[in-house]
Each structure stands twice: as structure tokens, then as C-alpha cells.
Amino acid sequence: MNAPLRFLGRYARRNLWPYTLGAIALLVTNYAVVRIPALMGDALNVLERAGADALSQSRGLAIELIVLALGVIGVRTASRALFFNPGREIEFRLGVDLFERLLGLQRPFFNRHKVGELVSVATNDTTAVRLLVGFAGLQVCNVVVAIPMHLWQMLRTDVWLTLWCLLPVVFGAAYMRWTVKRFFSMVRESMQLLAKLSDRVLEAYAGVGTIRAHAAEPATLRRFDERNDAYLALQLRMSAIRAFGMPVLAFSGLVGTGVVLWVGGNGVLAGQLGVGDLATFTALLVSLVGTLTALAWVLAAIGRGLIATDRVADLLHTPDELPPASHTLALTAPPRIELRDLSFTYEGASEPSLQHVDVDLAPGATLGIFGKTGSGKTTLVNLLTRIYTPPAGTIFVDGIDACTITLPSLREAMAVVPQTPFLFSTRLRDNITLRDANPRARRRGKDGAPPEPEPDDPRLDAVLRASCLVDDIANLPSGLDTVVGERGVMLSGGQRQRAALARALYRERPVLVLDDVLSAVDQGTEARLVAAIRALRAGHDRGLAPTTVIVSHRTSVLEHADEILVLDGGRVVERGTHESLLRQGGLYADTHAHQEGEP
Amino acid sequence: MSDADESKLAAVGSAWSLLRRFWGFARPHQRWIWLGIAMIPMVAGMTALRPLLLKHAVDVEIPDGDAIGLRVLGIGFLVAVMAEFLCSAVQVYALQRGGHATINDLRRQVFAHVLRLPARFYDNNAIGSLLSRTTSDVEALSETLAFGVFTILTDVVMIGTIVVAMFVLDPVLTLVTLTVAPVLYIIVRYFGASLRRLQLEIRKSQAAQTGFLAEQLTGVTVVQLYGREQAALGEYARLGQRNLDATKKANVLDALLFALMDGISAFTIALMIYFAAPSVTGGGAITVGLLFAFVDYLQRVFGPIKEFSGKLATIQRASASLERIYGLLDEPTEPRAPAEAADPLAKWRGGLSVRDLHFRYKSDGPDVLRGISFDIAPGEVIAVVGRTGSGKSSLGRVLTRFYDGYRGHVTLDVGERTVELSEVPPERLRAHVLMVQQDVFLFNDDVAFNVSLGEDAIAADPSRIRGALSLVQADAAIAERGGLGFEIGERGTNLSAGEGQLLAFARVAAREPTLLILDEATASVDSLTEQKVQRAIEQLLRGRSVLVIAHRLSTVRRADRILVLAGGQVVESGHHDALMAKNGLYAELVRAGLDDEAGASGDGAQPAAP
Incomplete structure (x- = not known):
């Protein structure tokens, strides 16, 4: 009970002033609320007794009542607004902080938690917290102030x-x-x-x-x-x-x-008793019942709010499980990448997914990784890109242990296409350039004025050609400006893969990692894509081509790699160039023969 | 979600027509609704009666010192309170019961309707939006109901009764109190409109923010790999700020509305006392008891007015939802045969002839089938091959009437007559023509259900399910898993891809269709499973007419005839060996490895990309 309140205290501290003012307004409001029935009763009493100055007295009370009624409008508004709005602000800040924390967490965490569950914490639970600090806060003050005041007024009467x-x-x-x-x-x-x-x-x-x-x-x-x-x-x-x-x-x-x-x-x-006192009582009862009704709801909100606060605090304090970083990578040229006796077992798995993999990849060279589903290809990519943290001393970039490199700088050096392409619900253009994740803001910019024409981008054009996307774009309703993704036009699997590939090529980084990105493209396109990727590498105008890792289950994609690892069950079972592997006559050669035509 | 629709608020006239149509759904439950409505005058009457009892006590019993009379009056008061409580509880319950039952029916109707919408409709509408119309929009109606919107009617009647009672008691004093009515009207109108606008903005911005969050978390790896964390965070904060701004404004307005109502209520009472004072002291018509009653009346009136605006907002939201639901219900469904009509295909043995068949998905789109002609004799196996976009999947979709609107002729040989395909009701047709699509769809249920798909004749006879499983050689694997009762999980997550395939084949085996249209899947499975799948297909091809959209060489070899499609036309046809010898497109396809165009043709419901 204490921990969540302390946690909230830290958030609420910034809104100390509104809360203080709100509390004062609340006090005044409640005074007015119990005063009004009392004045009403007094006025009726005066009229009933029908004394000599009954008229002027009752009218005086009525005027007092009017002043109070008008005053209560102001203070009541203030008390509610001052109490509720900080709650909204806290909800907002909690949401943003949660998202920030989530963005810093890595794949193992997201494997344990479904997106729906996380979204629910960031929305439903923060709402419950808001109700706790806003609504419940107000009601607790209400109870501390209002109920005693009502009772006091009633007891005073009879x-x-x-x-x-x-x-x-x-x-x-x-x-x-x-x-x-x-x-x-x-x-x-x-x-x-x-x-x-x-x-x-x-x-x-x-x-x-x-x-x-x-x-x-x-x-x-x-x-x-x-x-x-x-x-x-x-x-x-x-x-x-x-x-x-x-x-x-x-x-x-x-x-x-x-x-x-x-x-x-x-x-x-x-x-x-006077008759007016009866009216006072009746009115006070109505108002007291209202307060009690709200209280019953709020007590439930408090319970839920505290549980939700715990959940939110837990998530906010989730450790990122990253090793301490001591190096910042600042590559000016494609790096040498080494894997030294790399073995890896996923959390909770009994069998290792990779065993004793050794690779020395020269700057600008291409490594091909070949294997069936479940052979460990993607695991290797996941470790190289640190989607999962590799064991210390197994992966080296230009001689630096990847585990000791700050994650942002490591990823800054890479352009990676994961196995399952993911497109955001933005324009295709933004999905590839990742320049502006928010097209609407830009488009709305000048009071509904037409969107600014996009500046020419030769790099984008080159990348689109290389990814064989030009024809597809021509067929989209608004071309490059078509909104794609879940809430936009659904692209086919192959189109999604090529868009993701274009995104990586556009990035132009010293390291390029492609995880089975051509699995859903047909053979003709595949050949053109492979040629285009090679041409891009060859035409790289800033020195060497990127150090490249290409994963595929198709031999035709890997033909030109400087070295190919053949993985099976997490082990390197064959290695060499395309030609040498074909000569070896092993798994690679068999698959090649099968894929090329009749066995 | 189409929030944009919501902004065009329903006009009063259309609100009536919405309601009239809703009554159609409510009619079966009208007894509850009438019961609820019947309670309204009782509730209003009791509410108006209570202050009168108070007045009587103050004006008669108390000045007379009549303790007995006071006691009788007190009992009368409690009886009235009790009656009011019961009437109002019955009223609320009856209206909610009728309402929820109606909404339940409506949800069912929407669901049943969507199930029967043609495939073209699914092509143009995201499943997410269909889902939200079946659940969220219907749920919005339910919330409206829960919020007590029907009590708005009670409120109106009650306020009316009270005003009448006040007029009868003292017209002048009533007019004095009514001077605040215009102010109230303006306040409710102004605040109502502003609050509704803000509520709309709040819900829109919240939906945008939640949607953004869900998407970014789904693609969090890409966000991280491309260093987009700060940009994503900034956008999230921007969306949140938009929501926050609207919410804060709404909060202040809401608080002000609440406070104004309270203030005006007290103000009115003060006003009344001020004007009544001379009459009371001067021995006029106004008594203290009357003031007493008026105070009570006025307090009763302001509560409902306070909630008026909120209730109007939910009604408006509900009518926007209703409009969307009706829009969906107005989409024409596939035709259905009358239940008692005879099966036109009872004597059909699988003979079929296709003549000059043309077909396009969209009326302004290109033809994907361009003059196809071929015959299937009863028991014949025809294989269709071709590149992606050659029209082979479209052929299956036309023959099962998933898509209507072909040109040319497709005739079924039924005994001595022939029947045109377009004249056979789709569900009758599909009882005989079964299409198995590339992507196997599995239901989150047990194996038995996934084979029977709830068809009574099969579900009631486990031996039929077992027989089907053993025909496709899935029996051993299923037995190992725990038999027919094995829960296969959401989308079959507890099964391997190969086992899923075999289950889909078992569905065919259990149904024994006259004509099977099999779109061979090309999902990558290990070689052992691949062998099983091939043997299962072999079994399915026996003893019936088959049109198989083939990706496997083994399947093509077994076909009696092969049709090679290109650009929506049959360019070659014949047996495997003859076509290989011809060294045309077919030979080329075979050499390229028939199974190599995996995945690119997309899922079953969508037309393949041209």
C-alpha cells in the first residue's frame, strides 16, 4: 500500500499547487453546500414564526442564499478542475514514461509479454491510476471534509x-x-x-x-x-x-x-424544532446520500487503482537486462566482424540453438548463411544485431566485443531486414526513408493546404529500382504516398519484403544484414534483386561496400557470397564458397540440385 | 474504425428512422419494453406526490398539533417511497432486459449477415473494421442502455409532472421559478454541444494514441534496429498531448456544468423565498408547506437536467453506431436457397463443362479469365498449372461461386439435363463442390470439430471422423496427440503445418464431395510430412472429379489431363508426357520447379495480385 503511494507521490509532486488550491476550494465548496440548506431552513423558520420583521429577515436570508449560490459555482468548478486535471497530466506522463521504458526493452521481454497486455497497462491501468489520483483523491477529501460538515450541520440542528x-x-x-x-x-x-x-x-x-x-x-x-x-x-x-x-x-x-x-x-x-429545520434536514440528507453514493464507487476505484499502480510501477521499473556498455561504436568504414566460438541457448530452452560458430568476415565481405527452418540462421542474425544479447566475448566488431558496445551506436552502424517484414501505417515513402513517422502532421501543417511536393531524392529512386518496387508503386492508389501497413493498403508478402529491403538499402550503413528477405518473392524477381543488391554494393561510392550477412534457404541467393556457412541443428556442418560447397556434395549441393530443377 | 463517420451527427429525422428500424429488432422483446414504459407514469406520479404529503404535514397536521394525522401521513410517505422504489426498479430492469435481449439479437444478426457477405465484400473491407462493427458498435448500444438512457423518457415525464403539479399549487410562484428555465436551456445547449464535440475529439485522439502504441510495440524490433525510439516517443507524446488538451477542456466544462446546476438550483430556491415572503407573512395564498414542497420539487428537477447532456451524447454515439451497423446490414448477401427447395444437384455425378469463360474481379478491372473452355468428366482429375496471376485460383473461385458475375457458360450435367452454375444456390453448390484453399484455416477447438466443422451428420458420428483421418493417414499422429478431443489451439498453434494440412484433407474425406477443387498448398514442410501430404492427396484424388491447382510434380503426373494457363487463357493441355515432349510453357514451368512460387500467391480470400 505504501509503495504505490510513494510512487504516485513522485508523479503528483509536480502538481502540488493545483492540489493545494483544489483542497482550499473544496473546503469552501463544502462549507457552502451545508450552509445552503441551513439558510433555506432558517428562512422557512422565520416565515413560519411570522414575526414582525419576518419579511425583511427572510428576504435578507434569501439574498445571502443567492450570493452563496453564485459563489458556489466558482469554487465548485475550481475544486473539480483543480483535482481532475492533474490526474490527467499524471496519466499522460505515465503513458509516455511507460512507452519510453518499453522502447528500451529487448526481444526477450517482448517474448514474455503480449502486445495487448502491454497496451492494456499503458491505457487501462494508467486510467485506473488517474481515477485514483483525480477522482478518488477528490472523494477522499470530500469524505474528510464533506461528511463531517454535513454531520456537524445536522447535529447542530438536532x-x-x-x-x-x-x-x-x-x-x-x-x-x-x-x-x-x-x-x-x-x-x-x-x-x-x-x-x-x-x-x-x-x-x-x-x-x-x-x-x-x-x-x-x-x-x-x-x-x-x-x-x-x-x-x-x-x-x-x-x-x-x-x-x-x-x-x-x-x-x-x-x-x-x-x-x-x-x-x-x-x-x-x-x-x-422549527418547520424550516425539517427542510434543512431533508436537503442535507439528499446531499449526504449523493456523497455516499460517490464514495461507494470511489472505494472500488481505490482498490483497482492501487493494483494498477503496482502494475504500472513494475513495468516502469523493468530492468533492460542489457550488459553494461563501455564502448561507443563510430564506424567510418565497413568493419571486420568476427564470431568466436559462439554458442547460444534461448531462455527456457533445453537445447542450444547455436553451437561453436566461428567466423571471420573481412571488411566489406559477404557472409552467406544457409540452412533449413530451425537450423539456427535467424538466431545468428538475432545475436549479431543484439536483438538477443550474445554471451560476452563471442561477437566482435572491429575487434570490440559487441556486448560492450552501446546498443544505439551498434545499431546505428547497421541496416537490418528482419525475417518478417514490418511496415508502419504511414506512407510507403516514410516507411522506407523513416524520415517522418507522422505524415499527417506534415500534411495538415498549413491549414489544410495541399501537401508540399516531396523534394527529389535520387537515393530513394535508386533504392526503389534496386528493390524492384517501381512497378508496384505505379499500381498503388497514391504511389509512394499511399498509406500502407495495418491501417492502410495491404501489400502482398513479397511487396512487404521488398519494401523492408528498400528501407535497409536506403539507410546505407557499414553493415548490412538480410534475414531471408527474399522468401516470398518469385524466382525471376529474386534474381533481379540479388543482382541489384550486388550492383549497389559494387557501386558504393563511399569506399568499400558494407560488410554483409545474407541468410537464405535458397542457394541461388547465396551464390556470390565470399563464404557460406551451412547450418544444421545449430552447428556449422559445411562451409566454403558456393563452388567449393557444390564440389563437397553435401547438404548444400543436394539442396542446390533440388532447387535448380529435377533431381 | 471510421471515426470520421461519427462527426456527421445524425439529424433528428434520421434519428427517428434509426429508431423505427431498431424497433424491428426489439419487437420480439416488446413485452419487457412496454412493462418498463408502463411504469413511467407511476414513478413520475409518486415523485410528484411525496412533496404534497410534506406540504400537507406542514400546513395542516403540524399547526393543528395532530400527532395521529402526522403518523398516518408519515406511513403514507413511506408507502409512497417504497412504491416509487419498486416501480422504478421494475422499470429500469424491464427496459434493460428488453434492450439487452434486442442488442443480443442484433449482434447475432450482424454476425450471421457478415458470414454471408460475398467474397468481394471481404476484399474491400478489413476484417478489423468488420469486427469492430460486430462488437464495438453493438457494445456502444449496450453502454448507452446501461447508462440509463431510457430513463431520459422518465426524466422528461417526471419534470413535466412536477411542473404541472407546481402550476396547480401556485402558478405565480411557478412562473417565478421558471424564469431560470431559459438560462438552463442555454447552458444545457451550449455545454451539451461543446462537451459532445470534446468527447468526440477525446475518443478519436485516444483511439489514435492506442493504435499507434499497439503498432509501435508490434514492430518494436524495427523501431529499435533503425534507431527510431525518440521519434516514436515524440509522436506518442504528441498524440497524448492532443488527448490531454481535449480532456482538460472537457473536465473544466464538465465541472462548470455540474457547479452551475447546483448553484442555479440554490439560486432558484432563494428567488422563490424572496418572492414568496410577502405572501407568506401577509397571509396570502402561499403557505410554508407550499414552499416546503417547492423546495423538494426543485431539487428533484435539477438532477436529471444535470445528466441530460451526457445522456444526449451517448444517444448520439449510439445512433452513429446504429448507422454503421445498418450500413453493414444493408450490404447484399450471397443468395440462399429456400430451406425446403429440392437439391438441384442430387443426381450430379461430377460432369462439368466450361465454355468461353470470362471473369473479372472488379467491373472496371481487367479480365483475369479470358475465354476458357474445358470439360470434366465424372471421376476425372484435371490439373491446372500456371504462373502466379495466370488465373488458376480465380477458376476455383468462380466454380464454387465465391465470386459471381462470370460471362460464358459453366454447365453441370445432372442426369439428362444440364444446370447453369449461376442458377445453383451457392450453399447447395458447395454441398457438392468443395474447395480446399492454400492456407489451411483451423478453429480454436478440438480435432473432431475441425474435421466436422459442426456438420451434424459428421459430428454425430465419430467413426466417420476417424475414417476420414485414417484415409489421409493422420490418425496415428492425432492419436499420439490425444485423439479427437485434442485442442489444437488458436489457429492450430498446437499442430505442425503438415498436420494442419492433413486435417484440412480429412475435412474433404469426411464430406466426400462430388467435385473437389484443391488449391495445393506450398507451405514448406519437412520431407517426411511432405510424403504424407502427397499420399493423402493421392487418396483424395480417387473416385471423384477433381480440379487441382497443382504445385507438385507428383500431383501433376497423376492427373488425367493438365491445363496450362497463361494470362487467363488455356495455352496448352494434355498429359504430362505429351506436354513435356512439346517443350512449351509447361516444360518450362516444370524445369523451374513447380513448387518454387510458394507464398507469393497470398491467402485464399484475396485475389492474387495480377
Whole structure:
């Protein structure tokens, strides 16, 4: 309980002023809120007694009431705004800080956590935290200030009547607290049921071709009904609570009013109370019940908020698991890359994925890596690019242990195309140049003025030609400015791969790593791409071509590599140039023969 | 999500038509809704009655010192309170029950409708947006309901009743209190409009921010490898700031609205006391009890007004959702045969003739099939080969009526008559013509379901499922996994790619279609599985008409005839040996390795890129 509050304290400190002012405004508001019914009661009392100066007195009270009513508008607005807005700011800062932390975490972390789960922490949990610091904060202050003030005003009017009319309200409040708890557990359950229902719907839509081909609509509908009906059943249970459980507290307030009428009425008869006092009580009860209702909701928000705070704090404090870095890489020329007895076992795996790999790759040379699925090709790339951290003393860039190099500087030196191409939902142009991740901001820039024409970019043109993307772009609705990715035009697998390749080529770095990037392109295109990549390397105008690592399961892609490693089960089973491997007549030669045509 | 749609807010007229159509869905549950509506006058009546009892106590019993009368009145008051509680609970429950049941039906209807939309519709609509219309949009209706929007009707009736009661009690004093009504109206209107605008902006910016976050985290490796962390963070903060600005504004407005209502409520009471004072003291018509009642009335009126604007906003959101849902429901579905109609293909044995078949995906697009003619005799195996984009997959999609609108003739030989393909209802056709697509789709259920796909005749007979599995030689592997009840996981994650293939073949074996259209998958599987797959295909080709879009040499060799497609036309046809001897396109394809164009042809639902 203490840790999350300390954590929040650090965030809330910046908003100390709004909170202080808010607290003062709150105090004043609550004073006004209990004063108003009292003034009302006084005025009625005066009128009932019908004394000589009743008219002027009651009018005086009415004017006081008007002043108070107008004043309460200002302070109440201030108290709510001052308490709620810092909560929003904290939510915002938490979100940004979380994202920053996540960006610093590496693949092993993302293997353990689904994206949906992380997004939920960054959105739902920060919202729960916000409710805690804003809403709950306000209500706690309310409770500390408002309830005592209400009670004070009531007790001041009449002690016995207060006790009598609070009796039903206390029961009502306890029941409300229990009901809200129950309701929240149902809300949680309903979110799970809804997610399960969505899964069913998504599954059916994604598999609609199969469903249709097998005329399986009736069964699909039955599967949907199971979950749809379960969801309805829960909704109805929640409706019952909403209808019969939630209003109980307000009902208890009205019962309290009845008690006021009965007990208080007798008090008036006995001359202990004025009629106006009854009105004061009635109004105070209404306002007290409102406060208690809010309190019941807030108590639930506090519990959830604290749990959420814990989750957010945990994520923010996740260690990045990176080794301490002592070197910053600043390459001016393609580096020598060495692997020395590199072995690697994934966390939780029993078998090593790479065993005793040794490579010495000269500056500007090309290393080919060949092997079947699961042979360790991608593992090697993942270690070289430090997507996973390699063991110390196994990978050297220009003689420096890669583990000791700061991650940003190491990656700054590389252009990598991972196995599964990933495109962002931005313009294709931005996906390749990565210059501006936010096309809309630029386009909107000048009050809806047409987008500025893109400056000529010969490097981009060259890269597009090399990646055989020119024809594809011509067929896109807005050419290079077409928004692609999840929320844009879906490109085919081969187009995505080539766009990712273009992104890497555009980057022009001293190290180029291509992880099976031509798997979804047809043979003709593949040959052109291989030729283009080679030509780019040859035509490199800044000294040597990049030191290159190409992974493929196709021999035709690797033909021109200076050295080819053949991996099988994590071990180097053959190595040499294309020609020497063919002469060896091993796995590589067999596959080559098979891929080239009839065995 | 199409947030843009939301900004065009529904006009009042269209709101009515939306509601009328919604009533169509609600009709089966109308008993609950009528029950709820019937409670409204009771609730309003009780609300108006209670202050009258108070007035009576203050004006009659208390001045008269009538303790008995006061007690009777107190009991009456409690009875009224109890009645109000019960009526209002029944009302809320009945309306929610009717509403949720209706929404449940609506969701089902949308789902069933989307399942029957033609493939062309799926080509043009992302599955994500279909999903959000089936779940999120329907859920928005549900939230609207939960928020108690139906009580807006109660609120209106209640406010009306109270105003009438006040008028009856004292018209002048009522008019005095009503002087604040124009101010209230302006406030509710102004704040309502601003708040709704801000709410829209808040939800839009939040969706953008969450979407951005999800995407960046999905592609986090690329972000990191390309050193884009700072840029991504900056964009995220920018989107968050946009949301923050709108939220803060909305907060202040909301707080102001809340405070104004409270303030005006107190102000009105003060105003009333000020004007009533001379009459009370001067022995006029206004009594203290009347003031008492008015104070109570006024406090009742302001609560609902405070929530008015919020309720209007959710109603507006709901109507935007409804519009999108209706838009989806208005999409024409594939035709369906009347349930009792006879099966036109009952006597069909698999004979088929295709004459001068032309086909295009989009009416303004190029033809992908350009004059194809061929016959399939009952029991004949025809292989179709060709490069990506030659039209081979399109052929299968036309023959199963996944896509309509071909030109030319496709006739099925049914006994002594022939039937044109376009006249056979799609689901009747597919009971006889089964297309197995390249990408195997597996459901998150057990093996038995994935073979039967819930078809009663198969699901009820496990021996049929076992027989099918053993025919494709998947029985041993499945038994090893734990038998028919083995849960294969989401999209079959608990199975290997090869096993998934075999399951898809078992579906065919269990159904025994008259004509099988098999789009051979080219997923890379290890050689042992590859052998199994080949043997399974061999089994499937026996004893029925088959059109196989072939990628394997072993399959092509087994075909009775091979059609070689190029540019949507048949350029060669004949047996493997004859075509090899001819040394044309076919020989070239074989030499290039038939299976080498893997993956490029994309998934089954999409037309292959031309």
C-alpha cells in the first residue's frame, strides 16, 4: 500500500499547487453546500414564526442564499478542475514514461509479454491510476471534509433527529458498498466474456473462406450463440443489480426523509424544532446520500487503482537486462566482424540453438548463411544485431566485443531486414526513408493546404529500382504516398519484403544484414534483386561496400557470397564458397540440385 | 474504425428512422419494453406526490398539533417511497432486459449477415473494421442502455409532472421559478454541444494514441534496429498531448456544468423565498408547506437536467453506431436457397463443362479469365498449372461461386439435363463442390470439430471422423496427440503445418464431395510430412472429379489431363508426357520447379495480385 503511494507521490509532486488550491476550494465548496440548506431552513423558520420583521429577515436570508449560490459555482468548478486535471497530466506522463521504458526493452521481454497486455497497462491501468489520483483523491477529501460538515450541520440542528434519520442511510451505504463490489466483479467478468465473444467473431471472419467452402455457417453461428448468450446472461444479471441494488442507497435517503417527517414532525409539535429545520434536514440528507453514493464507487476505484499502480510501477521499473556498455561504436568504414566460438541457448530452452560458430568476415565481405527452418540462421542474425544479447566475448566488431558496445551506436552502424517484414501505417515513402513517422502532421501543417511536393531524392529512386518496387508503386492508389501497413493498403508478402529491403538499402550503413528477405518473392524477381543488391554494393561510392550477412534457404541467393556457412541443428556442418560447397556434395549441393530443377 | 463517420451527427429525422428500424429488432422483446414504459407514469406520479404529503404535514397536521394525522401521513410517505422504489426498479430492469435481449439479437444478426457477405465484400473491407462493427458498435448500444438512457423518457415525464403539479399549487410562484428555465436551456445547449464535440475529439485522439502504441510495440524490433525510439516517443507524446488538451477542456466544462446546476438550483430556491415572503407573512395564498414542497420539487428537477447532456451524447454515439451497423446490414448477401427447395444437384455425378469463360474481379478491372473452355468428366482429375496471376485460383473461385458475375457458360450435367452454375444456390453448390484453399484455416477447438466443422451428420458420428483421418493417414499422429478431443489451439498453434494440412484433407474425406477443387498448398514442410501430404492427396484424388491447382510434380503426373494457363487463357493441355515432349510453357514451368512460387500467391480470400 505504501509503495504505490510513494510512487504516485513522485508523479503528483509536480502538481502540488493545483492540489493545494483544489483542497482550499473544496473546503469552501463544502462549507457552502451545508450552509445552503441551513439558510433555506432558517428562512422557512422565520416565515413560519411570522414575526414582525419576518419579511425583511427572510428576504435578507434569501439574498445571502443567492450570493452563496453564485459563489458556489466558482469554487465548485475550481475544486473539480483543480483535482481532475492533474490526474490527467499524471496519466499522460505515465503513458509516455511507460512507452519510453518499453522502447528500451529487448526481444526477450517482448517474448514474455503480449502486445495487448502491454497496451492494456499503458491505457487501462494508467486510467485506473488517474481515477485514483483525480477522482478518488477528490472523494477522499470530500469524505474528510464533506461528511463531517454535513454531520456537524445536522447535529447542530438536532441530535436525536440526526441519529434517527441516519439509521436507514447507514444500512443503505453498507449495502451500496457491497453492491458496487459485486458489480465490479461482474464488470470484469463481462469484459472477459466480451473478449471471448470477439475472439469467436474474429475467428469466423478470418476463416470465412473455409466456413463457406464447407457450408459450415450453421455450426459457426451455434459457436457464436454459445458466447453471445453467455454474455447476455451476464448483462441481465448486471441489469438486475442496476435496477434493484444501485438505487437502494437513494431509497434509504428517502426513508430517512420519512423519518424526518415522523420524528421531526413530532419535534415540531413539541416545539423543539422549527418547520424550516425539517427542510434543512431533508436537503442535507439528499446531499449526504449523493456523497455516499460517490464514495461507494470511489472505494472500488481505490482498490483497482492501487493494483494498477503496482502494475504500472513494475513495468516502469523493468530492468533492460542489457550488459553494461563501455564502448561507443563510430564506424567510418565497413568493419571486420568476427564470431568466436559462439554458442547460444534461448531462455527456457533445453537445447542450444547455436553451437561453436566461428567466423571471420573481412571488411566489406559477404557472409552467406544457409540452412533449413530451425537450423539456427535467424538466431545468428538475432545475436549479431543484439536483438538477443550474445554471451560476452563471442561477437566482435572491429575487434570490440559487441556486448560492450552501446546498443544505439551498434545499431546505428547497421541496416537490418528482419525475417518478417514490418511496415508502419504511414506512407510507403516514410516507411522506407523513416524520415517522418507522422505524415499527417506534415500534411495538415498549413491549414489544410495541399501537401508540399516531396523534394527529389535520387537515393530513394535508386533504392526503389534496386528493390524492384517501381512497378508496384505505379499500381498503388497514391504511389509512394499511399498509406500502407495495418491501417492502410495491404501489400502482398513479397511487396512487404521488398519494401523492408528498400528501407535497409536506403539507410546505407557499414553493415548490412538480410534475414531471408527474399522468401516470398518469385524466382525471376529474386534474381533481379540479388543482382541489384550486388550492383549497389559494387557501386558504393563511399569506399568499400558494407560488410554483409545474407541468410537464405535458397542457394541461388547465396551464390556470390565470399563464404557460406551451412547450418544444421545449430552447428556449422559445411562451409566454403558456393563452388567449393557444390564440389563437397553435401547438404548444400543436394539442396542446390533440388532447387535448380529435377533431381 | 471510421471515426470520421461519427462527426456527421445524425439529424433528428434520421434519428427517428434509426429508431423505427431498431424497433424491428426489439419487437420480439416488446413485452419487457412496454412493462418498463408502463411504469413511467407511476414513478413520475409518486415523485410528484411525496412533496404534497410534506406540504400537507406542514400546513395542516403540524399547526393543528395532530400527532395521529402526522403518523398516518408519515406511513403514507413511506408507502409512497417504497412504491416509487419498486416501480422504478421494475422499470429500469424491464427496459434493460428488453434492450439487452434486442442488442443480443442484433449482434447475432450482424454476425450471421457478415458470414454471408460475398467474397468481394471481404476484399474491400478489413476484417478489423468488420469486427469492430460486430462488437464495438453493438457494445456502444449496450453502454448507452446501461447508462440509463431510457430513463431520459422518465426524466422528461417526471419534470413535466412536477411542473404541472407546481402550476396547480401556485402558478405565480411557478412562473417565478421558471424564469431560470431559459438560462438552463442555454447552458444545457451550449455545454451539451461543446462537451459532445470534446468527447468526440477525446475518443478519436485516444483511439489514435492506442493504435499507434499497439503498432509501435508490434514492430518494436524495427523501431529499435533503425534507431527510431525518440521519434516514436515524440509522436506518442504528441498524440497524448492532443488527448490531454481535449480532456482538460472537457473536465473544466464538465465541472462548470455540474457547479452551475447546483448553484442555479440554490439560486432558484432563494428567488422563490424572496418572492414568496410577502405572501407568506401577509397571509396570502402561499403557505410554508407550499414552499416546503417547492423546495423538494426543485431539487428533484435539477438532477436529471444535470445528466441530460451526457445522456444526449451517448444517444448520439449510439445512433452513429446504429448507422454503421445498418450500413453493414444493408450490404447484399450471397443468395440462399429456400430451406425446403429440392437439391438441384442430387443426381450430379461430377460432369462439368466450361465454355468461353470470362471473369473479372472488379467491373472496371481487367479480365483475369479470358475465354476458357474445358470439360470434366465424372471421376476425372484435371490439373491446372500456371504462373502466379495466370488465373488458376480465380477458376476455383468462380466454380464454387465465391465470386459471381462470370460471362460464358459453366454447365453441370445432372442426369439428362444440364444446370447453369449461376442458377445453383451457392450453399447447395458447395454441398457438392468443395474447395480446399492454400492456407489451411483451423478453429480454436478440438480435432473432431475441425474435421466436422459442426456438420451434424459428421459430428454425430465419430467413426466417420476417424475414417476420414485414417484415409489421409493422420490418425496415428492425432492419436499420439490425444485423439479427437485434442485442442489444437488458436489457429492450430498446437499442430505442425503438415498436420494442419492433413486435417484440412480429412475435412474433404469426411464430406466426400462430388467435385473437389484443391488449391495445393506450398507451405514448406519437412520431407517426411511432405510424403504424407502427397499420399493423402493421392487418396483424395480417387473416385471423384477433381480440379487441382497443382504445385507438385507428383500431383501433376497423376492427373488425367493438365491445363496450362497463361494470362487467363488455356495455352496448352494434355498429359504430362505429351506436354513435356512439346517443350512449351509447361516444360518450362516444370524445369523451374513447380513448387518454387510458394507464398507469393497470398491467402485464399484475396485475389492474387495480377
